[in-house]
């Protein structure tokens with residue numbers, strides 16, 4: 225049966241001996257073995273009663289089987305919903321319930337903690353760890369052939385939850401066409417082929433590591449040095465064997481902090497790509513000075529995949545994200561008037577193309593607010609385009625902090641802080657951080673005897689993933705507001721910078 229994504233990414237590799245994943249223990253997984261494994265997961269999921277269109281929520285470690293589970297979902301027509309391994313049980317409960325997931329796959333050690341959540345949401349709970357877990361056992365026992373379920377370009381392949389500046393996290397629905405068109409554009413634009421070896425140190429629960437990294441390699445047929453996460457020693461050790469690396473700016477500042485990182489170490493590399501957060505122009509320059517390589521910075525979003533990229537051959541400009549990718553249209557509009565701005569002027573970037581998502585799951589109003597009827601998606605990022613066409617991201621119209629490439633929405637933290645005893649109200653802002661680029665800090669307006677900060681920290685730790693925890697708390701008599709009553713976060717950022 226025809227299945228848009230499966231037929232392009234996985235089926236062509238069936239039976240092939242070529243290496244696909246290079247693992248930390250020195251072993252390889254071939255393309256053929258990987259496709260067989262995907263079929264085993266497709267069989268195991270189907271045996272659980274999952275039907276085409278069902279959601280499979282997944283919070284597991286970065287393992288080859290996690291990738292095979294995604295491939296198996298694709299082959300069985302199921303919608304893959306990857307979740308940050310740092311999410312707390314409370315955060316997870318929301319995603320599983322909101323998405324009406326049919327199956328929740330978690331790490332074996334989390335099974336007990338999540339049993340009630342899965343039961344309440346009506347989801348089957350299964351586990352997946354390194355060579356262990358109930359879904360792994362079921363896959364081991366399943367056939368390595370599976371009758372691929374028919375899926376067309378408009379069918380959904382994945383949900384990725386992304387938080388909003390107000391209210392609840394939204395499930396961005398991505399179709400087979402969204403994922404395939406973007407992967408194929410990037411293979412061409414960044415010149416990937418079967419000789420490439422990608423050094424992969426990103427997490428695989430976000431667009432960057434899962435779709436940009438893995439789908440591009442599957443399409444190109446190259447191989448992947450599959451590392452658990454960003455470990456400086458392991459990355460330095462693997463660089464001489466790699467040809468390409470994709471990372472967030474923190475990867476590159478960490479590499480630059482190590483004297484071994486130089487021209488010789490990167491002699492085999494043809495490309496370093498950066499995205500998910502702004503790359504400082506000074507990092508770009510220091511990188512070139514040290515290695516001779518110019519980082520290729522690009523700009524994307526969960527809802528849109530990749531939109532804008534520096535050129536492969538032309539000038540990769542420090543501080544700029546380059547030009548719209550082929551097939552991607554952009555508009556930069558004045559946030560007040562909605563008119564397109566002139567070159568050099570700042571406005572909100574809007575994006576249209578096959579890469580743009582299908583809307584937010586079960587949230588037609590939110591979808592209508594951000595996705596225009598004419599197909600343009602309003603990113604909430606502020607940008608300007610110069611006379612040559614280079615786009616620069618100059619800020620955000622949305623209230624968002626990006627810490628080490630992870631998005632932190634102040635509203636989600638403020639809602640918790642506002643509920644704490646002794647807190648009248650709160651405001652969370654991002655301040656510069658040498659490693660993570662930005663980090664959240666909280667301002668609390670006390671009431672009565674004021675808050676017990678230890679209790680506040682403990683409550684935040686219980687409810688939110690570690691990367692969302694404010695790195696500092698400051699008591700403030702009142703929040704600065706403008707005449708409309710809106711909290712002036714710029715003034716708080718300024719104040720935080722001076723009290724650091």
Ligand code: MCA
Nearest residue numbers: 430431432454472474500524525526627628629630690691
């Ligand atoms: C880990 N910690 C963090 C972060 N990561 N805290 C704040 N921000 C973070 N990003 C916590 C850890 O839990 C730990 O807490 C402490 O900080 C120090 O951990 P460390 O070992 O230094 O961190 P790490 O494990 O090395 O992780 C840092 C990292 C990682 C490598 C930068 O966060 C990372 O891989 N980031 C990439 C995110 C990403 O892929 N973003 C793409 C999404 P404790 O000490 O308490 O244990 S955006 C996207 O997909 C769009 C479409 C796009 O354009 O790409």
Ligand code: AMP
Nearest residue numbers: 499500501502522523524525526617631
């Ligand atoms: P996410 O919602 O996780 O997909 O994060 C997307 C956001 O990351 C965008 O809306 C931007 O604010 C930010 N982003 C991604 N790439 C870049 C970049 N190269 N420069 C600046 N910001 C970026």
